[in-house]
Amino acid sequence: MAKAIWIFNDQCCLTNSALASWQDEDLIFMVESRKELDLPFTHQKKTAFILAVNRTFAQTLTSQGKHVVYLDVLHSQHGWTQIEQLAALTKEYHLTEVWLMRPKSWVQRHELAQLEKSGLFQITLTRDTNLISDEAAMQPWFAAKSFRMETFYQKMCRQTGLLMDGAEPIGGSYNFDKANQQVLKKVPAKLPRLSFKKSALLLAVIADVQRHFPHQLGSCDPFYFSLTPEQARRELDHFIMHILPTFGQYQDNLILGDPYVSHSLLSAYINIGLLDPLEVCQAAEGAYFRHHASIETVEGFIRQILGWREYMFYKYLTLMPGLEKANHLQAHRPLPAFYWTGQTRLRCLAQAVADTLEHAYSHHIQRLMVTANFATLAQIDPHQVHQWYLGVYADAWDWVEIPNTIGMGLFADGGNIASKPYISSAAYLNKMSNACGPCPYDPKALAGENACPFNALYWHFIATHQDTLQHNTRMAMIVQSYRKFDPEKQATIARQADAIFAKLKAGQL
Ligand SMILES: Cc1cc2nc3c(=O)[nH]c(=O)nc-3n(C[C@H](O)[C@H](O)[C@H](O)COP(=O)(O)OP(=O)(O)OC[C@H]3O[C@@H](n4cnc5c(N)ncnc54)[C@H](O)[C@@H]3O)c2cc1C
Ligand code: SF4
Missing domain, CATH: 3.40.50.620 (HUPs)
Structure with a gap:
């Protein structure tokens, strides 16, 4: 039959x-x-x-x-x-x-x-072959515990044998992040990327999109995405050969005019099925065995897929449907209009949004430490932020976007996914990017017309949520620092934050 x-x-x-x-x-x-x-x-x-x-x-x-x-x-x-x-x-x-x-x-x-x-x-x-793990086999494990990313990732390494030497991780550690995350001394040259000629099928699709969805954001020009497993495989090979060796070193940097830095651009292909996640990890592992890339960079890359991608799925599975609507920090401001125009004086934000609108892509640090960081500090409604991320990125499907946005990006789930809020003042952005130089705001100033808004908003966030954050071991010291500020400094932070919120409401930031 x-x-x-x-x-x-x-x-x-x-x-x-x-x-x-x-x-x-x-x-x-x-x-x-x-x-x-x-x-x-x-x-x-x-x-x-x-x-x-x-x-x-x-x-x-x-x-x-x-x-x-x-x-x-x-x-x-x-x-x-x-x-x-x-x-x-x-x-x-x-x-x-x-x-x-x-x-x-x-x-x-x-x-x-x-x-x-x-x-x-x-x-x-x-069985879902777009995951490395088998959901049915994992079920008893994730249903029984509230798990964190590191333990989950170590389990995945042992289960797959990736980067393992028998029972021990290669190099003696499951995580080499301390050796990665370097601050670049000078801006590196842009790394070459592949693109393919538009097929007749793609041209017909673009015409359909323009006819049926003219109101959607951005445009289809230029269009550089791979559409077949063969093309995606060529992009993977190109990444492994030319870009992976610098992945670990560059991965946390934000560089004006370089939307990709050393990221792989593979998420959209993995998520839609053009690339197999295990095959991508094995290709990176092979680069380590051939002495083409260091253990630090290869481990850092594999962890993103074997660890974060799978971890996010199981968190989504265990926390839905509540996760999508979670608003643990009671954030209710509307999403600022500049999230869909890029028109803001905050240089780092303008760049992250402009890259997003042009490419339907931005790299992880732009997503986490710029657009989500600002949304967390400015107390933007998580549901609106989630809808933005789901719409603008070619790799966004709700199972991976929701835990990343609501959990990792906004801490709106109260800390089930991330062990602390990923927030920062301008000090971090100034260290990891070259955006602050040409920005009209001063990354070192806390108050005044030209003070970087990330600074007062950061301390205002700590002040607002101090009763909750003081119980978080990774945030307690920062809460203590805020509490040691003299009352005048605390009042300055509050006044400056009010002024920023007023400008945000008036569309003048
Ligand atoms: C607020 C926010 C929203 C996000 N939304 C999405 C989304 O909708 N879809 C999506 O695939 N990723 C999402 N991410 C995770 C991550 O930013 C993207 O996977 C990454 O930027 C894709 O670019 P890349 O392929 O160049 O990644 P690389 O930096 O080269 O990383 C390699 C691969 O690791 C995987 N990966 C890395 N980090 C994560 C992560 N946190 N969760 C899941 N997979 C990860 C991806 O498959 C990626 O291709 C989000 C992150 C944040 C902070
Ligand atoms: S000064 Fe502030 S707003 Fe400007 S680029 Fe730096 S962090 Fe961003």
């Missing part, structure tokens, strides 16, 4: 485990859902990337002799989710057996559970 195989938009990999069950008579269903593609703040490049990868993947499956039924935005139902449309298609073809790879999205899992209850289909969920 024929069955339906459903492929979601972020499951475009030939190793999709539901495809392993394919037989000649089966039908593969794929859908573009306007409801899911057209969220607030969505970037045109993100939409074009998703559509182009999906349509290319459907073509690949067709060329293998598989029967694919594909509904594009023009033909799919407005206001319907992928699952609603996939179910309708399956009924239309009189099929009752459905196979699909387990989605990461909590919303999709919930929808599937409802569908299963309806009894219309017999649904088989297969």
Whole structure:
């Protein structure tokens, strides 16, 4: 009997485990859902990337002799989710057996559970091959404990054998961050990046995006994303060969005019299925074995994928649905308009937003220490910040974006994901970036017209949340420092913060 195989938009990999069950008579269903593609703040490049990868993947499956039924935005139902449309298609073809790879999205899992209850289909969920770990095998572990990233990562190293020498980590440590995170003495030359000629399919997708989503942010020009596993693999090889050796050393730096520094730009490909996360880690490990890159840099890179990416997924799984709405610090200011124009005098923020609007990408330090740092200090409503991050980045899917934004970026979950708020004054940004030089604000001043807003907002945040933060071992000393300020200095901080909030409200920052 024929069955339906459903492929979601972020499951475009030939190793999709539901495809392993394919037989000649089966039908593969794929859908573009306007409801899911057209969220607030969505970037045109993100939409074009998703559509182009999906349509290319459907073509690949067709060329293998598989029967694919594909509904594009023009033909799919407005206001319907992928699952609603996939179910309708399956009924239309009189099929009752459905196979699909387990989605990461909590919303999709919930929808599937409802569908299963309806009894219309017999649904088989297969293993998510876009994760290194096996969720079913991990279940007893993550369900039983409140786990932190370091213990999780060490478990993953032992489980996969990556960077292990028998039972011990290579180099005697699981973490070499102390050797990474260097302050650059001079601005390095920009590292060369690959880009590919636009295919006819991509040009058609861009025309569709311009026709159907003209209100979305940014533009599709220039467009440099890989769309096939072969192209993404070439980008991976290029990264390993030319960029990885400096990854650890440069990774925490912000450089004006260089949106990528030494980051890999691979997240969008891993998350949509073009690259296998384990294969990326193994490629980096191979560079260490060939003496092409140091253990410090390779460990720092592998930890991002084997550690952070998987850790974020399990945190999402255990904390949803509450996580999406969490607002532990009771932050209620609206998202400033400059998050979608880049028009602000704060040079570091203007740059991070401009890079985001141009590339639908910014690197981790821009996301964490600039846009999220400012949003935390300025007490911006976490839900609005989450919608911004989900819309503007080509790699953003809710399972990875929500824990990163709500947990790591904003500390809005109260510390379940990150062990302390990732906040800083201008001192950190001045040390790690070259943005403060040309900025009209003074990174060393606390008060006055030209004082950098990060400074007063930082201390105002500590003052506001001191009763909570004093119990956090990583923040207690900072709370003590604030409490030792004389009352005049504390009053200055409060006045300066009020002035900044007034300017923010008036759109004058
Ligand atoms: C507020 C905020 C929101 C974020 N939203 C997303 C998101 O929507 N999607 C997303 O993939 N990442 C997100 N991240 C994590 C990280 O910033 C991006 O993965 C990274 O910037 C992607 O660029 P890259 O591929 O050049 O990464 P690199 O710096 O080269 O890192 C290598 C790889 O490690 C993985 N990785 C690194 N850090 C993380 C992390 N914290 N969580 C998950 N994977 C990680 C990615 O797969 C990445 O490709 C967010 C971080 C913050 C602080
Ligand atoms: S002075 Fe402040 S606002 Fe300006 S670039 Fe430095 S940290 Fe950013």
